Amino acid sequence: MISSEISYSVVVPVFNSSHSLVELRDRIDAVFKNEMKETYELIFIDDGSENELTWPFLDGLSKKYIEVTSIRLMRNFGKQGALLCGFNNAKGRYIITIDDDLQHFPEDIPSLAALNAHDVVIGRFEKKEHSISKRIFSRVNNWFEAKLLGKPRHIRNSPFKLIKAEVVKAFLQIKTPNPSVSALLFYVTKDVKNVNVRHAKRPYDQSGFTLKKMFATFANMLFNNSSFLLKLIAYAGISISFFSFLLAFIYFIKKLTVGIPVPGYASLVTVTLFIGGLMLFSIGIVGEYLIRIINGVELKPAYVVREKSGE
CATH class of the missing domain: 1.20.58 (Methane Monooxygenase Hydroxylase; Chain G, domain 1)
Structure with a gap:
């Protein structure tokens, strides 16, 4: 998994996005080449998208840019499965997870990287641009993660993370059905830090993370990743x-x-x-x-x- 040639692996689970992917790639590339001066790879995981434009966009990006790898799953396995696929293919010393909808700022990656001495660095949104229902769900989910998964109480969880490759390698050895990345993460380490990051309104398309998927994620944590x-x-x-x-x-x-x-x-x-x-x-x-x-x-x-x- 770890390669001396690649410092950072950026894993992006994708579902039905298309036009945002080009801008996301360009902004990530600018951050690593112009600001951080670090080598990187960008791994897109197409999680069984129903949008016919998604895979052609990803396939085109991977053929055009040497840093880009695109992987297409057989069907929609859910965000957790897509992330695990990305982790298994990552070669960097640090793995960054970021969403495909441009609500996370790639320009905040250096803020996460500044604390890479820690096992895990999680972006804490200063102001969320989600709907009220999603914000309520996020708060409830964070409370249950602390109770059920052993997440440190002062830590706010989010999909925007930096994880040491050693930590990823450790939790990939845990073979469990319906895995939760957060459950695996907090089982392996408690050396977790927050850093403030920005959160933007979704500029393209509609969110694929529906209320139904929110409850499915919560149920997975409750029934499959805790007793x-x-x-x-x-x-x-x-x-x-x-x-x-x-x-x-x-x-x-x-x-x-x-x-x-x-x-x-x-x-x-x-x-x-x-x-x-x-x-x-x-x-x-x-x-x-x-x-x-x-x-x-x-x-x-x-x-x-x-x-x-x-x-």
């Missing part, structure tokens, strides 16, 4: 079991002191609560084992390449 729900059930089972023991003790004392007018009531309630709590606790334990078995056995690919243009 939060199973742990919640286990904790609920333990709590109910503890409550049943406490209630049994109370009824036992009450029966000895003042008596209980309904025969069998105390034992029935206590046994019912105890068995229910024990069952929930057992389901949680079994679920933990199932998660580990599934993750270790069901090695579905995160992406499948249809064709590749340029090297």
Whole structure:
């Protein structure tokens, strides 16, 4: 993955974009050649775009510019799969992820690169130009990432990142179905820094990241990259079991002191609560084992390449 000839690999997942790709390439090229004076490669991943113009644009860019590689996936595998495909093909010492819609400023790449002594540098948008629904979703998602994935609480996550190749190499060794890049990232390292970057309004086309895809991304994090729900059930089972023991003790004392007018009531309630709590606790334990078995056995690919243009 690491090449002494290439300092930076820029990975761009693409879905249905076309005209923005030329401007994005030009601006990234200007940043590396004119400002940073660093070698780079630009990797576009066409994630099963429905726009018939997308692949011709990418294919043309890869044939015209030696720094550009374009990869076309067989179908839409989602942004996470597209990113993993880019990571597997990256050769630089540092990998930068940036969106294809020009809402991220390529001119802010030097700000990320200035902190490349850290494992991961994440762009924190000073002012987001998203809709209200997307901003709300982003805040909720960030909170859950801290709770479920171990993201440091002071870190704001975004798709605009710089990652050391060593970190990428480490989390690519983790074979899991429906992977989340953020989950893999925060599992491998906690050396993460934020840097303020700008955020622009989308100049071309409409966003392909619909509300449906937002919820799918969140569900993927919740069900496939954490055991939060199973742990919640286990904790609920333990709590109910503890409550049943406490209630049994109370009824036992009450029966000895003042008596209980309904025969069998105390034992029935206590046994019912105890068995229910024990069952929930057992389901949680079994679920933990199932998660580990599934993750270790069901090695579905995160992406499948249809064709590749340029090297």
